[in-house]
Structure formats: C-alpha cells, structure tokens
Amino acid sequence: MVISASDVRRSYGETVALDGVSLDIDAGEIYGLIGPNGAGKTTLVRALTGTTDPEGEVRLLGEDPKRADPQRLGLLPQEFSPPARLTAREVVSYYGGLYDESRDVGETLVDVGLTDSGNTYYEDLSGGQKRRVCVATTLVNDPDVLFLDEPTTGIDPQGRRDVWGLIDALADAGATVLVTTHYMEEAERLCDRVGLLAGGRLVAEGPPAALVAEHGGRPRVEIRADDSDHAREVLAAADYAFVPDERRLVVDDVAPDEVGDVATTLTDAGVAYDGLLWRQPDLEEVYLQLTGQTVGASGTPREVGDE
C-alpha cells in the first residue's frame, strides 16, 4: 500500500474531526475523498501527510508520514497561497528549487494551462489562474504520491477539465493520487475509488459506479409543478413510489421509456407542470442515502428538509 490509515482519530477541543477512519490506497490509484465542508477531508489529508498528529496508525510509502521521502511527495493544501509578489513562473521555480530534481518550469505552466501568464504577479492573476499555479507547484517535482485538497475549487470548467487530464496522466504514469472534492461529478469522472466522509467518519468506500449501484437507488423523475401536492396525489393513485425528499417531488424507479407515462398521468388528471427531469442516480444520491445530507455546489452541507 502506498497510503494506509487505521482507526485514525483527531479532535480539536470538543470538535471531533476524524472518528476512526481506516483506508488503504494502492499505487497508481486515484482515490477521492468526498464530503461537504467540515466532513473531515482536510484533517484526513493532514493526518496522511504528517501535518497533524492524529491517534491511530498512518503509513505513507511504508513509513510514518513525517519520515516519508519528501522528494516523492506533492501536496496542494486547501486555501494555499504562495508569495503574492512573485510571478507565476517564479512561484513554480521557487518550489521546484526545493527538490533534488524538478520538471521544466515552462512545461509545468503549460501543463496547467498557463501559457501567457507566466510573468504575471500571483496577486494579479484571476482566482482560477491562481489555483492553476498552486497545482503547478504540486506537480513540479514529478511526485509519486499527490495529495490534492480541493484542487479545482474556483477554477473554470475548462480549467477543471485540464486538471482532470493532468491527474489522469499522472496516474497513468504510475503516480498515486488522493484528491478531495465536493464536486460529485468530478469524483465520478476522475476517481478509481471514492470514500464518503461525513462527520469525521468514512461512511462508504468503493468505485463510484459500484457505490451508485449499491446505494444510489433507481432512475427517477423530478417533477416541477405549481401544485406539487396535487401532483403527488395523482401519481400516488397511479401506484408510483416517491423518493423521500421534503423539498422536491421525485418519483422513484422510472425507466427512460416510462417518462412519457408519468407525463400522461399528470396531463390526464389536469395537473400543470413546468418540467420533468429524469436522471440516473449518482454519487450525490449515494451521499444523501447514506448520510441524510446533500453536499451542494458550494460544499456547504445541507440536511434534507432544510430550506
């Protein structure tokens, strides 16, 4: 195992950040930690990299994390900012200079999509460009193990795809990557396995597709109607089942070719609706099923039923 943790616990005063987390990550694997803000993702990254002192056992490259060979590691902390009055090129060169061997700075900047901004001060870059520079500082030593704590937060969609491509390429070359995110589609697209963190506990772990198949439920249709109570009555009378969700009207177990039947049922009963949204279950559904929370695009946890 490249990374392993056994019964890792960490508290800050009364607040329990990690509550008995265990995981193993193989070489070349892309492992995603999913959860909303406060779930324990950053604390777990710190425990695995030796920048916090947890209870339990952690091994990184077969060593205590503080003894692991730093030449082989790359870390992008959450909310990390390098010196503001260095150019993008100088920032990457600075971090590259800390290692025995480093990649070409220009190539690294090109890899993260910063072809024209190398000579711009970090403080003058856009939010997305800043995050790309930070990602570049993590890649500049060509590490064997990468820890990326929310690497794409604040990056535009194209930039996000660029970073995904980079991570894919690194894993293809044999690197092991642990990435945290609250973007479910990112985890599904990128990760070989994911771990779902909630309240400091790892509530489920596995390949995204397997988790969705096991916990995500069936395809469903969300109905947007002015009078959703009436719509619910009509559909219930037609023996449709519903996904428990107080904020939305969601009909459970609707195959793609059955969407028309739902529409016809509503129309025949005179129920007006604005839209029918059919979707496959995804990791968001898995998280909801297992924790009773949704993650939300901002990473803010939301209990089902909250307005």
Place this chain on the structure above:
Amino acid sequence: MSRAGRIRSETVAAGKAFLRRRTAVFFTFFFPAIIILIFGALVNTAGGTGGLFTEPPGYYVPGYLAVVVLFTPLSRVGSEVARHREDNRFEKLATTPLRRWEWLAAQTLVNVGIIGVAAAGILLLVVAVTGASIVFSPLLVPFVVLGVALFCGLGAILGSLSDSSDGVIAASNGIALPLLFLSETFVPQSLLPEWLPLWVSPLTYFSRGVRAVAYEPPDTLATSQVPGGLGVAESNLLVLAALTLAFFVVGAVTLPRTD
C-alpha cells in the same frame, strides 16, 4: 538539489517577495534615517554636562544601528511566519525537503543583506548629519550579522506563538521598544537604576561590542581588556554569538509544522 540549493531557492523567493513590497522597503530605510535626523540634528546630541543625549555623537552609533538590527528582523520574520501560517505555506513546506532551520536561515540571509545595506547607509548618514567620528572596523560586520540572526530567531519565536499578523506586530513593538532604550544604546547605564538587569537584554552585548569597535571616547582606550585577555569587543561578540545560536535554534524548532 543540495541543501545549499534549497536555501538559495528560499532566499531568492523571500528576497524578491520583500523587495517588491515597496512600502516595507521604504520604511526599513526611512525609520533609522528619521531617528538619526531627530537625535542627531534636532535634539543635537553632543558632549555636555550629563543627562539624556549628551554623549558625543559617536556614542549613539550602536543605538542607530540597533534600530534596524532589532526592529526589522523582529517584525519582518514574525510577520512572515504569521503570513506563512495563514496561507498554509508551512503545511506545504512540511512535505518538501526544506527543513525548518533552512527556512529560517534563508530568511536570515535576506535580512542580513537588507540590513547590511541599511547599516552602511546609517553609518554614512550619522557621519554626515552629526559629524561623529566612527571607526569603520571589519568587526562591525559580525556584530551586525549576529545581531540580525539573533532577532530573526526571536522574530520566528514571536511569529510562532502569535495567532495573527497583528499580534506579531504588537508583540514585536512591545518587546523591541523597551530593548532599544534599556540596552545601553541611547541611554548610558549610569542614567538607569542600578538594579535594572541590562545584561538580560541580548541587545546590550551588541551595543557594548559595537561601541567598543566603532567609538573612541575622548579620554579612554576603546579596546580595554576584560579578565582573561579578551577585548570588550571580542567578549561581547562571543556572548552575542552564543545567544544568536540559542535564539536561532529555538526559533527554528518553534516554527509550525503541524496544525
């Protein structure tokens, strides 16, 4: 990349980051200059009948140098530690080959360079403004280097113990101001209560040593001997070196590595 390479990379980055903060650079040089102008030209220090600022102008050279040797590293390194912590830079550096003492050594080199230039300017300005007679001894160099390194170490300790940049500034001012006036810099020991333990201040050894090296009192020998055969300058240099080592080691050890 060797250890020297890592320190060089950190030094270059820290140096550029500082030199591009124009306000900080300006006040690093302006602060001692204004002190010299106030004490040298307005208060007009001169040999006289006793009391404050009545020694010959050359007597106050250690005080003028102490303004930069003490204040700049203390506040600059302290603030840098706080900034690194707030921006999660120590968290990242903890997973690189850069050791904590190497980081502090790089910050010290940057400060030595900046303060070395400022100290040379101060000496020239003191001569120009006050007409002081100064001995430009090579021994001034190790005093300035060790003094800067010592207060870089103390700045690292302050930065590590403070919870914010504001806290560092307040703490460094609260420590530096008493030290500046209670270390035989501007106020002779004879004007202070006998019970005041000036030997506690590390700046006292800088002050005594620099004065022994650079100032020739009208009626005494500048390089008087202390028991054991060492001159005043050399003995104070040794004490300063030992204190510098201690402060540097403690400063490096206290730098944050974990949360």
